[in-house]
Amino acid sequence: MKGYRKYFGKKILWFFITLFFAVVLNFVLPRLMPGDPVANITARITAGMSNVTATQAIYNEYIKKFGTDQPMPVQFVRYIGNLLRGDFGQSFSQYPRTVGDILASSMAWTVGLQLPAIVTGWIIGNILGAIAAYIRKGFDKVLLPISLMISGLPAFGLAIILLMVFGLGLRVLPLQGGYAQSLIPAFSLTFFKSVIYHYWLPFLSIVIIFIGGQAIGMRSMSIYELNADYVKYSRFMGIKDSKIVGYVFRNAMLPQISGLALSLGTMVGGALVAEIIFNYPGLGTTILGGITGSDYPLISGATLIITIMVLTTSFIIDIVYGFIDPRVKAAQYD
Amino acid sequence: MKNTLRQIAHSPKFMIGFCMILLMVLSVFIYPLIVPGNPLEMIGLGTFFRPGTYVSVYDSVSTDKRYVIKLSDAAEKRLASKLAPEDREVMKTWLLAFGLPEESIDLENTEELLQLWRNTYDPELRFDNMTTAVRKHVQRTDAKLDSLLTDTDIIIASETDGTLTQSGAVGANDYVNVSEIANVRVLPLGTDNFGRDVLKEMISALGTSLLIGLIAGTIATVFGLALGLLAGYVGGIVDDIIMFVTNLFTVIPSFVLLILISFSISQTQRGTVTVAVVIGLTSWVWTTRSVRAQVVSLRNRDHVNLSKLSGHSLPRILVADILPYIASYVIMAFILQISSGILAEAQLSMLGLGPRTTTTPTLGLMMYWAMLYTAHINGAWWAYFPIVVLIACVSFSLNLMNTGLDQVFNPQLRG
Numbered sequence: 103m104k105g106y107r108k109y110f111g112k113k114i115l116w117f118f119i120t121l122f123f124a125v126v127l128n129f130v131l132p133r134l135m136p137g138d139p140v141a142n143i144t145a146r147i148t149a150g151m152s153n154v155t156a157t158q159a160i161y162n163e164y165i166k167k168f169g170t171d172q173p174m175p176v177q178f179v180r181y182i183g184n185l186l187r188g189d190f191g192q193s194f195s196q197y198p199r200t201v202g203d204i205l206a207s208s209m210a211w212t213v214g215l216q217l218p219a220i221v222t223g224w225i226i227g228n229i230l231g232a233i234a235a236y237i238r239k240g241f242d243k244v245l246l247p248i249s250l251m252i253s254g255l256p257a258f259g260l261a262i263i264l265l266m267v268f269g270l271g272l273r274v275l276p277l278q279g280g281y282a283q284s285l286i287p288a289f290s291l292t293f294f295k296s297v298i299y300h301y302w303l304p305f306l307s308i309v310i311i312f313i314g315g316q317a318i319g320m321r322s323m324s325i326y327e328l329n330a331d332y333v334k335y336s337r338f339m340g341i342k343d344s345k346i347v348g349y350v351f352r353n354a355m356l357p358q359i360s361g362l363a364l365s366l367g368t369m370v371g372g373a374l375v376a377e378i379i380f381n382y383p384g385l386g387t388t389i390l391g392g393i394t395g396s397d398y399p400l401i402s403g404a405t406l407i408i409t410i411m412v413l414t415t416s417f418i419i420d421i422v423y424g425f426i427d428p429r430v431k432a433a434q435y436d
Numbered sequence: 437m438k439n440t441l442r443q444i445a446h447s448p449k450f451m452i453g454f455c456m457i458l459l460m461v462l463s464v465f466i467y468p469l470i471v472p473g474n475p476l477e478m479i480g481l482g483t484f485f486r487p488g489t490y491v492s493v494y495d496s497v498s499t500d501k502r503y504v505i506k507l508s509d510a511a512e513k514r515l516a517s518k519l520a521p522e523d524r525e526v527m528k529t530w531l532l533a534f535g536l537p538e539e540s541i542d543l544e545n546t547e548e549l550l551q552l553w554r555n556t557y558d559p560e561l562r563f564d565n566m567t568t569a570v571r572k573h574v575q576r577t578d579a580k581l582d583s584l585l586t587d588t589d590i591i592i593a594s595e596t597d598g599t600l601t602q603s604g605a606v607g608a609n610d611y612v613n614v615s616e617i618a619n620v621r622v623l624p625l626g627t628d629n630f631g632r633d634v635l636k637e638m639i640s641a642l643g644t645s646l647l648i649g650l651i652a653g654t655i656a657t658v659f660g661l662a663l664g665l666l667a668g669y670v671g672g673i674v675d676d677i678i679m680f681v682t683n684l685f686t687v688i689p690s691f692v693l694l695i696l697i698s699f700s701i702s703q704t705q706r707g708t709v710t711v712a713v714v715i716g717l718t719s720w721v722w723t724t725r726s727v728r729a730q731v732v733s734l735r736n737r738d739h740v741n742l743s744k745l746s747g748h749s750l751p752r753i754l755v756a757d758i759l760p761y762i763a764s765y766v767i768m769a770f771i772l773q774i775s776s777g778i779l780a781e782a783q784l785s786m787l788g789l790g791p792r793t794t795t796t797p798t799l800g801l802m803m804y805w806a807m808l809y810t811a812h813i814n815g816a817w818w819a820y821f822p823i824v825v826l827i828a829c830v831s832f833s834l835n836l837m838n839t840g841l842d843q844v845f846n847p848q849l850r851g
Contacts, residue, residue, distance in 0.1 A: 116683075124688050131693070132700040250839060254831035256779050258786060258803070259824040265812060266821065277813060322842075364686055371691025375783045378807065386787075393699065393788040401699055405692045412689050 109424050117417045124409040128402060129181050133174070140164045167191075190403035195395025201403040204388060209407060211280055212384035215301070216373050219308040220366075226309075227316025228358055232351050234317065235324030245317060252314030257376035261307035265379060268303060276300050278381035304380050308373045319361060323354035359423050363416035370412055440764075443844045450840025456833035464643035467636070475640035475797055479621060480631030483809065484816035487626040519546060523577050527553055530574045533563045553581070626818040628802065629809035634818055641797040642826060645778050648712040648798065649830075652777030655716025657770045660723025665754045667724065668731025675728075682724045690718040694780065698789040708791045708798070715780045716773075723769045730762045764845040768838050775834040782827055799823050 144161045165171050172180075184191070190201035230249075234242040252260070268275040281287065281296040327333065327350045336346050374386030381387060385404055392400035444450055468475075480490070524543045531541055534556055542548055559575055593600040625634035667678035685693075697714050698706065734740060735758075743757045759766075778799070784790055785800025786807065806812070806820040 120684055120687050123684050127688065127693070128696065131696045246839070247836075250835045251828065251832050254775065254835045255824075255828045256782055256831075258783070259827055262812065262820060262824050266817065270812070270815070367687070367689025367691060371689055372779075372783065374691070375786050378786055379812075389695065390787050398699075401695065405695055409688055409692050413687055416687055 106424065110421065113417065113420050113424070117413065120413055121410065124413065125182070125185070125406065126178075128406045128409070129178055132398075132402070133177075185406075190406075191399035193392075193397055193400045195391060195397040195400065201399045204400060205385070205403050205407050208383060208385045208388040208404075209411075211382060212374070212377070212386070213411070215304055215377070215382065215384060216308065216370060219305050219373070220312060220362075220369060223309045223312030224316055224358075224362060227313040228320045228355060230313065231317040231320025232324050232347075232354065235321045235328060235354075236347060236350075242321070246321065249314040249317045249321075252311060253318055255311060255314075257307055257311050257372040258379050260311055261304070261376040261379040264303050264307050275303050280383040300380075300382075304376060304382050307376050307379075311372070312369065315365075316358065320354060320358055323357055324350055327354045356423075356427050359419060359426065363419040363423070366416050366419075367412050370408065374408070440844065444841065447840040447844055449843065450837050453833040453836030453838075453840060456829060457837070460642060460830065460833075461646065463639055464646070467639045471633075471636055473636070475637045476632055476794075478631040479633060480623075480627040483627075483629045483631065484811065484814060484819060485623060485627040485631070487624055487818050489622050519581075523580065524549065526574055526577045529570065530566075531556065533566050534561070550581075553578075625822055626816070628819045629805055629811070634802075634822065637797045637802065638799070638822060638826065641799045641802055641823075642830075644708055644791075644796050645781060645799045645827075646774075646830070648708060648715070648781045649774040649778040651709060651712035652716040652719065652780070653770055653773035655713060656720040656773045656777070657723055657766065659717070660720035660769070661727055661766055663720070664724040664727025665731055665758065668728040669735055669750075669754060669758065671732075671735075678724070679728070682721050682728075685718075685721045686725070690721075691780075691783070693718045694784055695787065695789060698784060704792065706789075706792050708796050711781060711784065711791045712777070715777050715784075719773060719776060719780070723766070723773070726765065726769065727762060730765060731758055734758050734761055764841070768841050768845075771834050771838050771841075775831045778827070778830055799827055 140161065144157065144164060148157045148160055188202055190205065193199050193201050193204055196204060230245060234245045265277060269277045276282075276299060280300050281293060282300075287293060330353075333346055333350060336349070374384070374389065377384045377386030378390050385408060389401060389404050391397070392404060521543075527549065528541050528543060531552065532538060536552075536556070541552070557578060559578065562571065591602050592604040594603050595601075621633070623633050623635070625638070628634050628637065663678050663682070667675045667682075694714060697718070698711065701710060701714075740753065740757050743753050748756075781790065781798060782800035782803060785798060785804045788804060790801045790804060791798055802823050803820060806816070806823070809819075811817075811819040
């Protein structure tokens, strides 16, 4: 138990350190950039405006709003204080709504889309990869090029292809949105059905890409494991093949779990862009809206939320990994 | 070394991927020679022209100096043959009634007559000495003149049971012998929302995207390699600091950093190279991690210790004694970085944070505009589908090269 406590303690500490630095980066990066970010934002909002006094007034307003006239440490304390109260500020582009309000609704869509997609993709991809490594020859010759092709595609590319086939070609699935335009979000059966109907394409485009990537990783892992000494030894001992495959699978799976925690950020980024293709009401579409609308508070809030989501998920994966692989406990005694 | 190269050349996976990339790079250089011109020139007036052959209706000869050829009043000559003598008489009647002296009206000079007519005729005017029937006749003649002056389609109609039904129309700008007309443009992939030639723009964009991938990949690899070598070989506090930063940036999504940095750089400064540098600077962590892990295992090899005892300098040990052992890995990481750099640019551009939009095309920007103008809902597949296929081909061929190399360097993986 002592080993576990040390492992978890370390992981929790690391979680808070990364969280702190993520918040700092979110705060500092826009302020460190060459040039005056407030001037940039003002320039975008006032593009085409010829009234100099009005432009100046907007500029001064934003200086005050962001508090950029204050010294950095003061700004940072205020920023942290606001975050702790859950106050992300006021959205520019969707004015009366607050950033917190917008993010809360789009976050639910993104989590609902990506979490099941990643879990499903991980399981199927690993099974396929292990089978390819075990059978080799025929199955492998087909699976590997397909996986290479798919995992090289950006998620939005596959999204468009699926959209062309199922949405435009066969006309069996809707082209865009998270639910039918005529409905208002509510806990009703019609709404739920509509959500499921709109769920398929975004879900598939993320899952298929993820399956490809995982299958490639699992295939090479399993091949390495199959050549390991313990496998040869077990074969000499006359242990049944099915049992050996079980060992191999367990060992090859471990790096795949820790790899999942590390590649999560890249995955989520790609999937967010895929949302844009379907105009899915998640964080990706929200960021696009924020960028086109020069909505600085919204973008800053969205990036922070994404970072926190990714950090939390990889933290949970790390904890689960600790339970699955008892060796991490032993490693704590070194 | 020679043996490895020969093995690589015999790896079908590597060679297929390599040839695909080579083909793409060649087309980037050769295509502009075949179809010269600015890839961002808006040649079509309107959005999303279907793939096909188009004839310019704005024929003009332009060289370094700009000449406008004035055809000797072609329009009037055409009219001269079509304006019947009766119509001329009607025009004269009205002009006389208007009060013009008879000698100023020359019925034979069509150009002058038309000029005079257009300057003086007013359908609202009524004259006491002109009957309504004549006045209406003059109005009809005027309407006829109007229709002669404008280009109209010729309607093709067929007769069934004594009634005519229109079966088609030949436009005034329709040409039969396209090959004999000077200003013809073949658009194999139509135009995009701005009326640009998609194929030409796409090939130019491929060049830019490959360049972005190359710059981003080089920066990420050099940066990652240097940090990985230092952390792995020097160890101690240097290792701790580098690994702390690396671990930090592995869990903080680079996608988020890209958005934050790109949004903070002002629009005017965000050129192709800037975007490539930003992508490179946010994607070095993976190389650092793996290089460090390999260097740690190499650090205590005998030849390294020997080199250390001989008093060789740190850079020399790193370059001469350690680098050759990890070179194969670094090359593979470099290829992967190029591929992910191209994808990162595409994703960034899809969000509207790509390079400045007016000067250079990139694959991501083309996707961005196609999506912004809802090409997929309008059915304009040529504006986005070829680009997706091209992106897929680039990353597929790079991945294929990598797998080929992997099988050469790690014989275990060979099936």
